[in-house]
Amino acid sequence: MSNDGRKSALKGGNGGDGGVLAIERNDAGQLVVKLAGRDEPLVDAKVLRCFPWSVPESFLSIHDPDGKEAAMLESLDCLDRESRTVVEQELSEKVFNPKIKRIVDFKDEFSITSITAETDRGEVTFQIRSRDDVRVLSSTRALFRDVDGNTYELPDLTALDSAAKRHLDRYF
Numbered sequence: 001m002s003n004d005g006r007k008s009a010l011k012g013g014n015g016g017d018g019g020v021l022a023i024e025r026n027d028a029g030q031l032v033v034k035l036a037g038r039d040e041p042l043v044d045a046k047v048l049r050c051f052p053w054s055v056p057e058s059f060l061s062i063h064d065p066d067g068k069e070a071a072m073l074e075s076l077d078c079l080d081r082e083s084r085t086v087v088e089q090e091l092s093e094k095v096f097n098p099k100i101k102r103i104v105d106f107k108d109e110f111s112i113t114s115i116t117a118e119t120d121r122g123e124v125t126f127q128i129r130s131r132d133d134v135r136v137l138s139s140t141r142a143l144f145r146d147v148d149g150n151t152y153e154l155p156d157l158t159a160l161d162s163a164a165k166r167h168l169d170r171y172f
Contacts, residue, residue, distance in 0.1 A: 020062070020071055023047075023083040031090060033062055035071060042070055047090050060087065098124065100144075100154045103164035115144070119152065126152060134171040142172070 021034040026043065033042040042064055050059040050072075060073040076084050098119035105116040116125040126146035128134065135143040140157045157165065157172070 020073060020079065020083070023079065023086050025086060031086070033071070045070065047073075047087055049091065056091075060091075097151050097153055098122075100152055101159075103160055103167070106164075106167050112147075117152065124152070126150065131171055136172060139172075 019036045021036055023031060023033050023045075026032050030043055031045040031047065033045045035042060042062070044065040046063040046065075046067075048061045048063060049056060050061050057076040058074060060076070061069050062071040062073060064070050073079070073087075076087060079087065098121040100117045100119050102118040103115060104118055104123065105114075107114040112127050112129055114125055114127050116123065126144065126148075128144055128146060133145045133147075135145070137143060142154045142157070144152045144154065146152070154160075154168075157168065160168070
């Protein structure tokens with residue numbers, strides 16, 4: 001445990017040897033990460049989710065402006081409240097990962113399935129090519145990766161109507 005009672009938030013990244021001391025925004029809206037063992041903070045940092053997707057508040061990679069990993073955040077629980085709020089806001093604004101509430105329509109053409117869905121971010125239509133584009137997280141939860149690389153989360157297969165369940169059955 002660190003002096004303030006929190007667990008160490010960093011596992012050896014390329015740019016740090018201690019822990020994440022704080023994450024905040026500067027006046028320009030950039031992420032500023034203060035790392036133990038570094039005199040200067042990391043300015044204009046990026047936070048990216050790593051795998052597994054089933055634990056979205058764990059294993060977050062902190063990158064410098066050049067895209068090099070500077071730190072690995074094991075869990076948001078390791079951060080103080082203010083830093084955690086900044087990271088959660090950053091992830092919600094920068095990561096497009098809508099949650100599917102309802103399947104509106106399916107269309108199969110030329111081995112591509114087009115899915116129109118109502119999500120927590122509005123109605124979207126996306127295409128998947130094969131079972132490889134579906135990552136099953138549990139027996140009722142999955143991620144779809146469309147042909148453009150966007151992900152759509154299906155949090156509860158059991159909440160869908162029977163026609164949608166039948167259509168998606170081949171992917172589970």
